[in-house]
Amino acid sequence: MIEISGLTFTYAGASSPALRQVDLSVERGQLCAIVGANGAGKTTLCYALTGFVPHFYRGSLTGSIRLAGREVTKSPPADLVGEVGLVFQNPFNQITGARFTVREEIAFGLENLGVPRQEMVERLEEALDITGLAELAERSPFALSGGQQQRLAIASVIAMRPRLLVLDEPTSQLDPAGTREVFAALRAMTARGETTIVLTELKLALVAAFADRVVALAEGCVVADGEPRQILASETLQAYGIGETRYTQAARRALQSGLAPADRPLPVTLDQAVEFLR
Amino acid sequence: MSVRFEGVSFSYPSGVQALRDIDLAVGDGEAVAVIGENGAGKTTLAKHMNGLLHPDSGKVWVGDWDTAERTVAQLSRRVGYVFQNPDDQLFERSVRAEVAFGPRNLGLSATDVRSLVEASLATVGLEAEAESHPYDLHVSQRRMVALAATLAMRTPVVILDEPTTGQDAAGVQRLAGIVDGLKAAGRTVVTISHDLDFCAEHFERVVVMSRGHVLADGPAPEILSQVDLLAQADVEPPQIAQLSRALGLPSTPMSVEEFVELFAAQRGHEV
Numbered sequence: 001m002i003e004i005s006g007l008t009f010t011y012a013g014a015s016s017p018a019l020r021q022v023d024l025s026v027e028r029g030q031l032c033a034i035v036g037a038n039g040a041g042k043t044t045l046c047y048a049l050t051g052f053v054p055h056f057y058r059g060s061l062t063g064s065i066r067l068a069g070r071e072v073t074k075s076p077p078a079d080l081v082g083e084v085g086l087v088f089q090n091p092f093n094q095i096t097g098a099r100f101t102v103r104e105e106i107a108f109g110l111e112n113l114g115v116p117r118q119e120m121v122e123r124l125e126e127a128l129d130i131t132g133l134a135e136l137a138e139r140s141p142f143a144l145s146g147g148q149q150q151r152l153a154i155a156s157v158i159a160m161r162p163r164l165l166v167l168d169e170p171t172s173q174l175d176p177a178g179t180r181e182v183f184a185a186l187r188a189m190t191a192r193g194e195t196t197i198v199l200t201e202l203k204l205a206l207v208a209a210f211a212d213r214v215v216a217l218a219e220g221c222v223v224a225d226g227e228p229r230q231i232l233a234s235e236t237l238q239a240y241g242i243g244e245t246r247y248t249q250a251a252r253r254a255l256q257s258g259l260a261p262a263d264r265p266l267p268v269t270l271d272q273a274v275e276f277l278r
Numbered sequence: 279m280s281v282r283f284e285g286v287s288f289s290y291p292s293g294v295q296a297l298r299d300i301d302l303a304v305g306d307g308e309a310v311a312v313i314g315e316n317g318a319g320k321t322t323l324a325k326h327m328n329g330l331l332h333p334d335s336g337k338v339w340v341g342d343w344d345t346a347e348r349t350v351a352q353l354s355r356r357v358g359y360v361f362q363n364p365d366d367q368l369f370e371r372s373v374r375a376e377v378a379f380g381p382r383n384l385g386l387s388a389t390d391v392r393s394l395v396e397a398s399l400a401t402v403g404l405e406a407e408a409e410s411h412p413y414d415l416h417v418s419q420r421r422m423v424a425l426a427a428t429l430a431m432r433t434p435v436v437i438l439d440e441p442t443t444g445q446d447a448a449g450v451q452r453l454a455g456i457v458d459g460l461k462a463a464g465r466t467v468v469t470i471s472h473d474l475d476f477c478a479e480h481f482e483r484v485v486v487m488s489r490g491h492v493l494a495d496g497p498a499p500e501i502l503s504q505v506d507l508l509a510q511a512d513v514e515p516p517q518i519a520q521l522s523r524a525l526g527l528p529s530t531p532m533s534v535e536e537f538v539e540l541f542a543a544q545r546g547h548e549v
Binding site for chain 1 (some may be wrong): 290444
């Protein structure tokens, strides 16, 4: 689905690259989480996957990004609409400001694509349902709380049904139940096999529970790539400032105190931790 | 300094009722976490503490001041507020000027302002960025600029609205140190947060809000162990509380250290 090879990108005016020699391929239907400390290049990677880099954010780029056989760096952004969708880190940046209700805001992109009315209504209802916004459909986007605006930003991109959905810290302002609902909804979208998802997330317990795969970035380089448990429990990630879940911390401390046998990999989720410590 | 809400109700002009008959007292030097679902009224509650909003009915007291009788400028000497979105509060051209704005307006001498600014920037780890434009920084650093600007005011009450949002592991650790420092200095600290692990580890008291009401209020271990209560506010217990419950530990630890002690005791081990 996506094939990035040898990608190095330096923002115009910046002294060092934001991404260095990144190789990454993501298969159709995968839910791939990008983790890393702030400044590691996570957002830049999201931009590169969706054509914002280099078409909107300029700079020098070498290497290639192929999406469903198309070279992103050489495709005009208009050609990428429908193929890719990006949910920005800050929902305030996503909301158009040109629509008066949540429902109209979600429909905005669909109107611009000329989606037939009946289909537009179906997609809209689905997006409202997935993001739990049905009750707020007639409210002004600006009369929403921060977390509700974030759900709206996600809904407006989901409704576009991109084949590759990229989300940059999509749950930063959501309550825990909302976060879990969004992850479950994303999981369900990939399970149907039509959507490929790449997201950045600082909440490692959620990544551990929902991602198929975890890619760790540090200083613009891919430093680890694999199964969530293998990557998130790895002690070397600590050196890159990526942190770990409380489940991993508790298990490691128990292990150090001789309260658990040392012959098993450390847990990253609640279920794994219970099994590890039982 | 204490903060008290007496029968406070508030509706936005759009008609959305955000607070319904809130009674809440935060004592001098207390550390309180306010949790609850998106749209529960948490930020609206906080904006009543520094006079950005005034109740439709009821009263809000900050120490002996009725907020309805004070200006936002007056209240800013007593209540520091770090917004959820740093871009709502940053407007100067350099980090240094941003942090100096508050203390300068308190009428302090240039020397005092300078030392406050230096100390605040060191606390948030941005000494090296003093001359940078705030908008050239990463958003997580802009949040730290907003925090430094608030710390520099040395207010007796500090409100942190979603402080750990967007912070990586190192940022969260730094924030934890800042909260612990404020507590040790006897300041009143109120946070609004969805990061229940952070709340459990650094706040002794938890207030649960839902749909404009205070649903529950009490010591953190007591509140954060009640799965059904938290679910009503779309919140889940902290990871450590979930783990200890699943393992059948006799009480609810609030940190990894407490967990290991309890777990060892259950297994009949010494740590």
